Amino acid sequence: MIELEAQILAKNDALAAKNRGWFLGREILALNLVSSPGAGKTTLLERTIRDLKNKIPISVIEGDQATSRDGERIRAAGAAAVQINTGAGCHLEADMVEKGLAELKPPFGSMVMIENVGNLVCPALFDLGESAKVVILSVTEGDDKPLKYPHMFKAAEIMIVNKVDLLPHVDFDVGAAIGNAMKVNPAILALRVSARTGEGMDDWYDWLDHRMLQSRL
Amino acid sequence: MHELGITRNIVSIVEEAAKGRRVTRVTLDVGRLSGVTPEAILFCFDIVARGTLLDGAKLDINSIEGRGRCRSCGEAFETRTLFEACGCGSRSIERLAGEELKIRNMEIEEAA
Numbered sequence: 001m002i003e004l005e006a007q008i009l010a011k012n013d014a015l016a017a018k019n020r021g022w023f024l025g026r027e028i029l030a031l032n033l034v035s036s037p038g039a040g041k042t043t044l045l046e047r048t049i050r051d052l053k054n055k056i057p058i059s060v061i062e063g064d065q066a067t068s069r070d071g072e073r074i075r076a077a078g079a080a081a082v083q084i085n086t087g088a089g090c091h092l093e094a095d096m097v098e099k100g101l102a103e104l105k106p107p108f109g110s111m112v113m114i115e116n117v118g119n120l121v122c123p124a125l126f127d128l129g130e131s132a133k134v135v136i137l138s139v140t141e142g143d144d145k146p147l148k149y150p151h152m153f154k155a156a157e158i159m160i161v162n163k164v165d166l167l168p169h170v171d172f173d174v175g176a177a178i179g180n181a182m183k184v185n186p187a188i189l190a191l192r193v194s195a196r197t198g199e200g201m202d203d204w205y206d207w208l209d210h211r212m213l214q215s216r217l
Numbered sequence: 218m219h220e221l222g223i224t225r226n227i228v229s230i231v232e233e234a235a236k237g238r239r240v241t242r243v244t245l246d247v248g249r250l251s252g253v254t255p256e257a258i259l260f261c262f263d264i265v266a267r268g269t270l271l272d273g274a275k276l277d278i279n280s281i282e283g284r285g286r287c288r289s290c291g292e293a294f295e296t297r298t299l300f301e302a303c304g305c306g307s308r309s310i311e312r313l314a315g316e317e318l319k320i321r322n323m324e325i326e327e328a329a
Contacts, residue, residue, distance in 0.1 A: 001322050001323070002234065002322055002323050002325065003321070004231070004321065004322055004323060005322075006234070006320045007318065008226050008230070008245075008318045008320060009223070009226065009318060010230070011229075089222065091219060091222075093222070121219070121252070122219035124252060125219055125223075125252055125253070125318075126219075147300065150299040150300055151252045154299055154300075182308075183302075183308060184299055186308050
């Protein structure tokens, strides 16, 4: 019998640590955006890019199982984007991000948004080297989702409740959703926004500002 | 189905450590709160191991119970979920066990 005591995700974790150092040295804020499919990650990014692109350069790594549609939307909004198709893969891994960065070459002091594959399970386990995970939950989903997918809400620094313009038409209880997220992660920050109408987006930009300052050496 | 990728990692780590010798058994520690389903790893393992040094090897998975300690009152207890509160009402729980995702050991074929 040979003792191994090896961490199964060691390879990914080591590459993620390398990415993290790469970001730190360049004073780049890197965010890993995660959600179910259809929660509005791309729409949130499009609006963020349109509103902030004159203040700060934003580059985007787009993960999707197939198609380059999201990458095209992001470029149309005015940011540099590289699309990574994961094929059968249900999440991005650190080596894919490393390759994406080599292609994107984000400038010093900029922001890198990594749009993960729409999936609340697998991306929680794979560190990409990001500064923070941002989880997006839309009001057309269930407000109990943080309890159903606790790993993701535990790993995230901030939760964005998106599509709040639809609240009059759905049974979603924002207070309950935030309460459920805080059961899993008492430190999680929650924002209410509508990426479509722009409601609440200023709070998101304030948070980005604050995190950008923290990434300065 | 991140278990497929995880199983590929397992096979590649063990193959590297085996240095050309055939592997007959692999033992993992998988925490119940790790987010990984042992059944799914078992399902993937035979397929991923095919044609490698682990072909035909037996896979044992130790399922590790979740345990936590309350940061407020110091009580240690079993945790079945990631969001269990302590009896004292605190939700600030330090994880002691249950998130393991580790290859513990392997057995290799003895030279005849």
